Amino acid sequence: MSEGKADTVPGLGFKDKEKALDSLKILEGRDPDYQKLAVKGLIGRAKRVITLTKDKEKLQNINDAMKVFEDFVKDFEKNNKSKENRAYLPLASIEALLPLKVKGEYKNLRTVSSGDNEPTWDIVRNSALRKLMKTIDDEDPELWNDDLPSKEHMELILWGYSPEASKIKKNQSKFEEKLGKDSEKLGKADEEEEEDKMDDEDDDDEKDDVKEKSDKNSSLKRKSESDGSGSSDSDSEESPKKKSK
Known part of the structure; x- marks a missing residue:
């Protein structure tokens, strides 16, 4: 890994032991390889500053501070902490598999907070991956299903990581082809379902219209019969008068 700026994450320094310990605290939970890169960068910068410093106390x-950092690097290498690094999958590989997504969000910015007074997204990611990997180690689920990542595997992928990253990268075009077709099928199915729903609504409207017309006709019929009945009563009342005449 090429040396980059050690102060990509703000707040790191080497002015004294306390600042060095604070720096390690800031780096805690971040990508292991980045932690090592940042600490080695701080050591390199500290060595350059020493050559320009004459004040004995500052020296x-x-x-x-350098002793703190050097002990960290020794412990890092002794315990092979690089194996805990969860390398980021290429974004294109993740996008190829997004049709399998239910919910999820992938951010890998080291300086973007996940909320007010909350850790940055790289820390959130590593914490989530540790929990997911523990579940996978304990339960040993299948990572593949019909040549596609399983649900458990997708949970890792949506955090930008896969234990089988090389297979993911190698089969990216196959995923795009297969899931592209599946997406088209799903889209057509959704359209057909929507059309059926609209047809059902039209049928319901038609039934309502028929019922409304039927109710109206029944009402008119009853009114007509009522008027006819009144006319008959009137005739029967007038009959005796006509007869008496």
Whole structure:
């Protein structure tokens, strides 16, 4: 991994032992390879500053800070912490598999907070991946289903990581082809379902119109019969008068 700026994450420094310990605290939970890169960068910068510093107290403070960082690097390499690094999948590989997505969000910015007074997204990601990998280690689920990532595998992929990254990258075009066709089928199915729903609504409207007309006709019929009945009563009342005449 090429050396980059150690201060990509703000707040890192080497002025004394306390600042060095604070820096390690800031780096805690981030990508292991980035932690090592940042600390080695701080050591390199500290060595350059030492050559320009004559104040004995400042020199001692910087040397104390370097000791903290050097101990960190030794412990890192002794425990092979690089194996805990969850390398990011290429974005194109993730996008090729997005039709399998239910919910999820992938952010890998080291300086973007996940909320007010909350850790940055790289820390959130690593924390989530540790939990997911523990579940996978404990339950040993299948990572593939019909040549596509399983649900458990997709949960990792949506955080930009896969234990089988090389297979993901190698089969990206196959995923796009297969899932592109599946997406078209799903789209057509959704359209047909929507059309059926609209047809059902039209049928319901038609039934309502027929019922409304039927109710109206029944009402008119009853009114007509009522008027006829009244006319008959009137005739029967007038009959005796006509007869008496």
